[in-house]
Every structure is written in structure tokens, then in C-alpha cells.
Amino acid sequence: MNRITDLFQTKPNRILNVYFTAGYPKLDDTVSILRALEASGADLIEIGIPFSDPVADGPTIQASNDVALSNGMTLKLLMEQLKDIRSQVSIPIVLMGYINPIVQYGIEQFCADCADRGIDGLILPDLPMYEYLEVYKPVFEKNGLLNIFLITPQTSEARIREIDNNSSGFIYMVSSASTTGAKTGISEEQEAYFQRVNQMGLKNPRLIGFGISNKKTFDKACENANGAIIGSAFIKVLAQEGDLSLNIDQYVKSVIG
Template identity: 75%
Template sequence: MNRIDKLFQDKKERVLNVYFTAGYPQLNDTTTILEALETSGADLIEIGIPYSDPIADGPTIQESNGVALENGMSLKVLFSQLKDIRDKVSVPIVLMGYVNPIVQFGMENFCAKCEEVGVDAVILPDLPMFEYLEMYKPMFEKHGLYNIFLITPQTSDARIKQVDENSNGFIYMVSSASTTGAKTSISLDQSDYFARVKNMNLKNPTLIGFGISNAETFDKACENANGAIIGSAFIKAISEEGNLEEKISGFVKSVKQ
């Protein structure tokens, strides 16, 4: 069973998904961060594959991408770092990245590598559903890899249904029309959208991302979905001075309190 299905089978509320950029702050922090996140209580971990032109990301994640690339991060390096990760980390791992580096790596090769190291799902924001279904779905299925789709407040009901039908694992609910880290709150005008999605009784669990930064916004998101995703706020937290593990455990505790 895919680790994500297992997670949502056991836990239907307050699922915390934390995002970090591979190769940031230092090239070889990947396994340290994964282990510290699991120990601190993250339920699911999303690893960002750095890219030179991350158009869906705001300044915080853009900068972490730039630093990671300067540090020498690439898919090859990332997969070698993740080689024995399943000896140490058991929570589901999701890779998030833009389509170009993956196409250059080779989609089939990428899916095989994901299976080999124990990655459970992938988020590719700039891969259209149409292209995925047409070109890549069989490769994903062959390697037991889930493709996570995004929906936003502007996504129509019909398209949300289509996303639900073609999704496995969970649906990534973008909280508002924005890039990552652009907003640090969840406002009242989003409640219509949350209610609309809730009333559709989707077959997949939902996690809310974008604008989730602390205990207050995490709680708010959890009232409206099975959990939430935190990215920019976590990157900011680990960018500060101090011991990496301590910063991670301090951050996760502050969110889950």
C-alpha cells in the first residue's frame, strides 16, 4: 500500500505536510532535515527539487532554490542522498518540482528512481493534467507513484471533479490566488471556497497549502481539510542562526501545539 493511503487511513485530521528545498541551506542537509522532521512530528514531507525558474513560488522559496542550485543540488545528487532513506524515515515522501529538469532526467527514469528510493508521490505544478494523462500516467502507475494535482479558488466544480477522478493520495488545495509565501494568513473570503470543496464530498483527502505559516493558520486550515502544507515559513525558520535539528523541532512544535 502506498504510504500516503496508509497515512490517511490512520489519520484523518490535522495532517501536517512540511516542504523544504533539497540542497538548502547546505547541500547535504537533506537526510538531516527528513529525520528531524519525522522525529518532530511531521506526518508527510515534501522535498522541493530546485529549479532556475520556479514561477509558482514567491521570494522565499525562489531564494532557497537559487542557493540550492549554487550548492550543487540536482536530481542525480538528490536521488543519491535518498538512496537509503527508507532505513531511517518512514513517513510518506513527496517530491515537488517543475517539469523541465525532470523531462531532461527522463520521466521514465525519474519514476523508476522514485520507486527505488521510496518516494510516494510527485507534485509537478506546471505539468498540465492533459499532458499527464496523455503521456505519463502509465509510467507513474508502473512504479506505484502518485501524481498530486492542485486546485485553487478559481477552479470550477467540473474541473475539481475531474481532478478528483484522476487523483490518488490527496488533493493539494491552494488556499488563495497567489504564489507560495505571498500571504501569511487565511482570510474569511476563502471560507466559501473551502465550503464549496467540502460539500463536493471528494473521494480524495485534501491538504491546504499557501499562506499556512503558524499554529493559528494551521488550525484554521485543519478545520477545512484533512490537514495543511507549510513551505515558506519553514524555509524561513531554518534560515535563521542556530542548530538545524533544534530549529526544525522548535518550528514543528510551535505549529502543532
């Protein structure tokens, strides 16, 4: 049983998925952040692989990518940092990134290294569906990796059903057509989109991302899906002065109440 699948079976709602960029704020913070997130009550963790052109991400996450790359973070180094992570962290871990660094790393090697470290899934926004099905799916499945696709308010019903049929774990439900961190709050238009998707009877659970930053927006997302993803707001927490673990604990607990 994949940890992600298991999570949604044991806790079908109010799932909190927290995103952070590997190598930010400091190069060696990755494991400390993972441990602090689990201890504070996060259900699932999404580690961003730094990339020079993160097209889906807004200014806050782009800036964290720049800092992480300047710090010297690479995919190879991230794999080294995660080598013994399953002796310290038990909740599901997903890697989020763009396909270019993974192709350079070598797809077979990347998937094997993910499996070795207990990574549960991947979010690759620029991986086309047809390429996933023809090239990547067998390698992902062999290594127990779930591929998580994104949908937006502009995604057609036919496309949403195709994504639902060809994925497992959960669907990343982008709340708006903007980049990450661009909006706060959830509009009536967004709620109508959430309800439209809810009525489709999809087999996969859904997490809402983009614009989730506090208890109010988390609660609203949980009314419309199985939970939510917080990214930009958490990156801002990591930038704060003071004790990193304490800041993480206070923030996560303020969100989940």
C-alpha cells in the same frame, strides 16, 4: 498500500505536510532535515527539486532554489542523497518540482529511481492533465507514484471533479491565487472557498497550502480540510542561526501544539 493512502486512513485529520528545498541551506542537509522533521512530528514531507524558474513559488522559496542551485544541487545528486532514506525515515515523502528537469533526467529513469528510494508521490504544477493521462500516468502507476494535482479558488467545479477523478493520495488545495508565502492568515473569502469544495463530496482528502505558517493558521486549515502544507515559513526556520535539528523540532512542535 502507498504510504500516503495509508497515512490518510490511519490519521484522517490534522495532517502536517512540510516542504523544503533540496540542497538548502547547505548541499548535504537533505537527509538531516528529513530525519528531524519525522522526529519532531511531521506526518508527510515534500522535497522541492530546485529549479531556476519556479513559477508557483514566492520570494522565499525562489531564494532557497537559487541558493540550492548555487550550492550545486541537481536532481541526480538528490537521488544519490535519498538512496538509503527508507532505512532512516518511514513517513511519506513527496517530490515537488517542475517538469523540465524531470524530462531532462528521463521520465522512465526518474520514476524507477523514485520507486527504488521509496518516494510515494509527485507534485508537478506545470504538468497538464491531458499530458499526465496520455503519457505519464502509466509510468507513475507502474512505479507506485501518486500524482497530486493543485486546485485554487479560481478552479471550476468541473475541473475540480476531473482532478478528483484522475488522482489519488490527496488534492493540494491552494488557499489563494497568489504565490507561496505571499499571505498570512485565512480570510472569509478563502473560508467560503474551502466550504464550497468541502460540500462537493470529493473522494480524495485535501491539504491546504499557501499562507500556513503557525499554529493559528494550521488549526484554521484543519477545520476546513484534512490538514495543511507549510513551505515558506519552514524555509525561514532553516535560515535561522543555531542547531538545525533543534530549530526544526521547536518550530514543528509549535505548529502542531
